[in-house]
Amino acid sequence: MTVKKVLAVGWSQTGQLDAVLDAVLGPLEASSSVAVTRVQLRPLQPFPFPWSFWRFFDTFPETVHEDPAPIDESALPEDGDYDLVILAWQVWFLSPAMPITAFLQSERGRRLVRGRRVMTLIGCRNMWLMAQETFKARLRELDARLVDNLVLTDSSHSAATFISTPAWMLSGRRGPFLGGLVPAAGIDPAEIRAASHFGEAIARQLPDRAADDDSPMLRGLGAVKINERLIASERIAHRSFRLWGALLRRVGRPGALQRRIVLALYVLFLVTMIITVVPITAVIKRLTAPLMRARIARQRAYYAAPSGEAENSGKN
Numbered sequence: 001m002t003v004k005k006v007l008a009v010g011w012s013q014t015g016q017l018d019a020v021l022d023a024v025l026g027p028l029e030a031s032s033s034v035a036v037t038r039v040q041l042r043p044l045q046p047f048p049f050p051w052s053f054w055r056f057f058d059t060f061p062e063t064v065h066e067d068p069a070p071i072d073e074s075a076l077p078e079d080g081d082y083d084l085v086i087l088a089w090q091v092w093f094l095s096p097a098m099p100i101t102a103f104l105q106s107e108r109g110r111r112l113v114r115g116r117r118v119m120t121l122i123g124c125r126n127m128w129l130m131a132q133e134t135f136k137a138r139l140r141e142l143d144a145r146l147v148d149n150l151v152l153t154d155s156s157h158s159a160a161t162f163i164s165t166p167a168w169m170l171s172g173r174r175g176p177f178l179g180g181l182v183p184a185a186g187i188d189p190a191e192i193r194a195a196s197h198f199g200e201a202i203a204r205q206l207p208d209r210a211a212d213d214d215s216p217m218l219r220g221l222g223a224v225k226i227n228e229r230l231i232a233s234e235r236i237a238h239r240s241f242r243l244w245g246a247l248l249r250r251v252g253r254p255g256a257l258q259r260r261i262v263l264a265l266y267v268l269f270l271v272t273m274i275i276t277v278v279p280i281t282a283v284i285k286r287l288t289a290p291l292m293r294a295r296i297a298r299q300r301a302y303y304a305a306p307s308g309e310a311e312n313s314g315k316n
């Protein structure tokens with residue numbers, strides 16, 4: 001048994017994703033058979049927290065078109081012979097957040113990931129399917145081998161997190177809000193602590209792995225949960241973000257006045273979409289579910305890959 005090298009790359013605005021990464025890496029760091037190198041991404045210009053309303057929404061065109069604000073590349077290792085690269089990131093506007101996109105576009109980042117065995121670790125509100133599709137495409141371009149995907153989300157009801165997540169981002173307070181009507185935003189701290197058992201599974205399996213064994217290490221452990229009722233909304237919203245994002249980028253640079261006018265229109269459109277399209281598609285999905293069972297099962301299996309859902313997760 002040789003010591004296996006793990007590189008963990010992350011960034012977090014509120015510390016939430018750092019805490020998830022701490023929990024997952026704990027058992028790996030405690031193992032004498034694994035050597036962990038942890039790298040914090042450093043955006044050259046820190047993102048604001050809390051966000052101002054305009055800055056928050058003005059960030060979406062460049063985020064969805066993968067044109068990120070740069071990170072400090074000199075803070076990254078030049079290279080390394082890693083047996084596993086863990087890439088921890090959050091979802092912004094149904095796309096990978098800017099810092100991890102900047103990492104994957106940087107020369108050193110590409111070198112670190114190219115051809116490597118990769119695990120993605122996502123911490124977000126609850127809509128990550130399209131973002132992971134984008135991320136998978138970038139990994140394929142680098143011939144990286146995605147072996148696992150672990151996703152932790154806010155387990156409160158979608159309607160509640162639709163209010164609590166932006167309220168958290170725009171005020172800096174997690175809540176609860178509205179006198180307790182809307183529960184506190186973010187991933188349940190107990191779930192974050194429990195994420196260490198994913199780290200244990202990796203610590204158990206990685207040391208004995210053959211170099212060409214790319215089978216998942218988290219299969220059957222419930223590394224992801226697919227909410228099938230969100231699939232259609234995510235697809236529609238993602239397309240809309242791409243179209244409006246392209247228009248806004250043509251109208252002006254981030255912060256430009258004329259861009260802000262179109263952005264105001266877009267925010268109105270977006271809120272209308274979310275409070276109409278999301279529930280309507282969820283209802284349609286529920287009504288047509290009996291007819292679409294085979295298709296939905298295929299979709300679930302596709303989006304849950306490579307780690308898969310918990311063994312007994314038939315429904316949500």
Ligand SMILES: Cc1cc2nc3c(=O)[nH]c(=O)nc-3n(C[C@H](O)[C@H](O)[C@H](O)COP(=O)(O)O)c2cc1C
Nearest residue numbers: 012013014016017090091092093094124125126127
């Ligand atoms: C600009 C912005 C856009 C976001 N968009 C989404 C989204 O589309 N889907 C989602 O599930 N969460 C979204 N979130 C929530 C983040 O994924 C994440 O949960 C939150 O920013 C806390 O992460 P951190 O403190 O670890 O950086 C967004 C957050 C920000 C700041």
